[in-house]
Amino acid sequence: MGVASDERQQLCDLLSRVGPDAPTLCGEWRTRDLAVHLVVRERRPDALAGRFVKSLSGRSDKIEGELRELPFSDLIDRIRQGPPKWNPLGIGAVDETVNSAEFYVHHEDVRRAQPDWQPRPTDDAREEALWKALSKSAKVFYGRSPVGVTLRRPDGSEIAAKQGPRTVRILGEPSELILHAFSRNVARVSFEGNDADVLAVEDLRRSF
Structure with a gap:
């Protein structure tokens, strides 16, 4: 399976x-x-x-x-x-x-809509599958961003989701990054970039 x-x-x-x-x-x-x-x-x-x-x-x-x-x-x-x-x-x-x-x-x-939800244990196969999915779809999710967007996982691997003169880097496990891409505000990610650019990415209507 x-x-x-x-x-x-x-x-x-x-x-x-x-x-x-x-x-x-x-x-x-x-x-x-x-x-x-x-x-x-x-x-x-x-x-x-x-x-x-x-x-x-x-x-x-x-x-x-x-x-x-x-x-x-x-x-x-x-x-x-x-x-x-x-x-x-x-x-x-x-x-x-x-x-x-x-x-x-x-x-x-x-x-995560349940009041007592807890994070699941990390699963390497799941993370790799979701990272692969992100690599194919990130430009669709973030294509309308007014600034550059780079997704970065803990091992340092990156996906350039959008090129731009200034770049916001979104950091997290692939399973959290893909939740952010799908506009789920519960995603456990962090950001690198100036505040205005981060806000612009957060306000972006993402997902397909």
């Missing part, structure tokens, strides 16, 4: 424990809303289309509404099973590349 699969299964276990109405870090979403999102993402591309094509938005709302009416355990089962065979996300290498970050972040969205 890879990191994407591990995070998927652990998220499903956590969803089963906390139930459908637990808070998340995804704005006003509760855990049922997050579960519906994950099912739509992997199993209902026709509903996804409504987010980009206005004329299809009604169909998207209908599909998501029907999914919300399902027993929560059914939604969890669909997530746990992974993508159907027709979805390329079900291919092992594609799953690991695309879903490691997705399921790690959403796992933490539920974990």
Whole structure:
């Protein structure tokens, strides 16, 4: 099993424990809303289309509404099973590349929204997978930054996320850096740079 699969299964276990109405870090979403999102993402591309094509938005709302009416355990089962065979996300290498970050972040969205959450022990395989994901996506996350952005992990490795005349360096474990990239304010990172530039990066609307 890879990191994407591990995070998927652990998220499903956590969803089963906390139930459908637990808070998340995804704005006003509760855990049922997050579960519906994950099912739509992997199993209902026709509903996804409504987010980009206005004329299809009604169909998207209908599909998501029907999914919300399902027993929560059914939604969890669909997530746990992974993508159907027709979805390329079900291919092992594609799953690991695309879903490691997705399921790690959403796992933490539920974990860190709980009042008694604690940091997980460091896992080298997870950190490497998330660093790899960041190396491919950092320029998308930080591309609109008005200043340069460099991501740095504790071993000194860096990713140049955005070039600029002045640079803010964001320091942390890959698992925390990717939470920052996804605009999760709970990310345990630190900054190097002048205060105005750091504030500009923090105010940036990140994520895809």
